[in-house]
Amino acid sequence: MPNDNKIRVLLVDDHPLVLDGISARLEGEPSLEIIGMANDGKQALALASTLHPDVVLMDISMPVMNGFEASERFHAEQPDVKVLILSMHDDREYIVKLIKCGAAGYVLKDVSSNELISAIETVYGGGTYFSSGASQSLFSQFDQEGGHANTQQEELTGREKDVLKLVAEGNSNKEIARELDISVRTVETHRQNIKQKLDIHTAAGLTRYAIEHKLVD
Template identity: 55%
Template sequence: MNDIVDQKIGRDGKIRTLVVDDHQVVLDGFVARLQLEACIDVVATASNGLEALEAVGVHHPDVVLMDISMPIMTGLEAAEQIKQQYPQVKVLILTMHDNREYIMKVMQAGAVGYMLKDISADKLVQAIKTVHQGSTYFCESVTQTLFTQPISDPVNSKVNPLSRREDVILKLVAQGNSSKKIAKALEISYRTVETHRQNIKHKLDLHSTAELTKYAMQKGLL
């Protein structure tokens, strides 16, 4: 696990920010740039979604600046958990993925901003300030993607509400595996598996393993 660096200096008026990325060079670059801003306090860093979730509970940031594609727990999964457990925290996604599917999933997960990693440093700072003030922030290229790519017909198409990790866990549950076995197979904690199972039930409005198994069969996961 990446060491969580607490850099709190206790000054009022600063935007407490958690920076999350699994590439150390990228992470260091973001932190170095944000530390130049008098209004921003980088209180912690993390290298995956699970660490990010833990760091939020410890350091209570105002804004989480986070990548999507990370090991153990993705930024999308972490955003969902942060939204549920710490609704006052603003999640701002910074990623290389520029397609409508990712953007829509991020919005559904509760993130309030989406930017590409080629964004300028000044706009990155502006984005953090904007979401901290209660607004949303999408960089120009993301906005263009949202308005130029075709939108699926919501009546004739059913969007899978589950993340890829949740699909995997649903399949394993439907195959009769216990949470303990799933945790061992995926090399994640038992608690994380249980959280995913509860999220899956909530998203699908299902209440038992039998119902989950039936759903998995209907979706062709078995």
Template identity: 50%
Template sequence: MSTSESVVKVMLVDDHILVLEGIRARLEQEKGIDVVGQATDGLEALERVKDLKPDVIMMDVSMPNMNGIETTKIFQERYPDLKVLILSMHDNREYISQLMFHGAKGYILKDVSVEEMVSAIRTVADGATYICRAATETLFRHGETMEPVESKLTPREEAILSRVAKGLNSKAISNELNICVRTVETHRQNIKSKLDLNTTAELTKYAYDQQLL
């Protein structure tokens, strides 16, 4: 979908009612975003999503009954087109890695501005990935990056990978590089094959390690 052409339907999932109501009140003031419902844990979210049919689920990680990681995994299996955006207070590398591996399209912290929250919602709704700066730094800190080695990729593939790592979707990349979407998709598949990587988090880490960002 294109967020510039249609309303993004959002469902909120958090076990803290005050947090839910506060975020809902903020988002309901935003043009182009419709908060269609809310849930207080993963099990309730799985029940409600069938009727609410949101485009984006904005969900916490730590919740009773079923946490955000397990819920994200089930959403990916049952509703592969549904976009999951994690909104958490936890700046935790393991959480971020697991959630992105299981299909979350974005990860932001609860102290982000409402403007960044809205930007993240619209970005993941369009099919791209959004990880806030603090979460990105957590993902790649503690000396876990490696020294750049001779790249396995062509300059064109590196240009595409750097944009994938920044959260651009294939259409946006095609516009920037003035090539067709099908060519971008072919390059993306070649990149994954050459690097033996599959997830956006893995590709982003490789781009970071190779100083492509």
């Protein structure tokens, strides 16, 4: 029977030793419950349909169905499930592609247990999370390429840009409200307006837009 006080996490990796290691790192954390393990994306989707995880912590390179396809499938078929990628790859192409596939975050496998737990809690709360290594890979590339003008950005008000920046940094609606000293309902209204103006309807998509347009420092 589900424990409503804990975040239900499904682990997905094709290496049993890796699964055991991740499980050991997260075991005993009072905010989390490991409800299952899968060896590929197809198995993860099947398990998720019966176990109903809150967060899927998933690798990219797997047989049968890799992390890219699985992320797209989760986004389309089980949109309430948050996908957090845990990978050894720090290539920008991988990270951007996963964002486009609907992943809510991207964490490198060299992070500490505390950061991994923080990432899980952040995406569960509706935010996005990129570990420092993943962020550096993204930002260094954008710094080299320079910004790209987009007339859509000019349609956003100053407050909407503030909200979008905080969304991209992984803050929840409650955290954004506290930071900007406004109500949660006002934050929700701003987020809805931003989505309509940019025609972007996922947190991951908004994060990608903010990164591309250098709204995040």
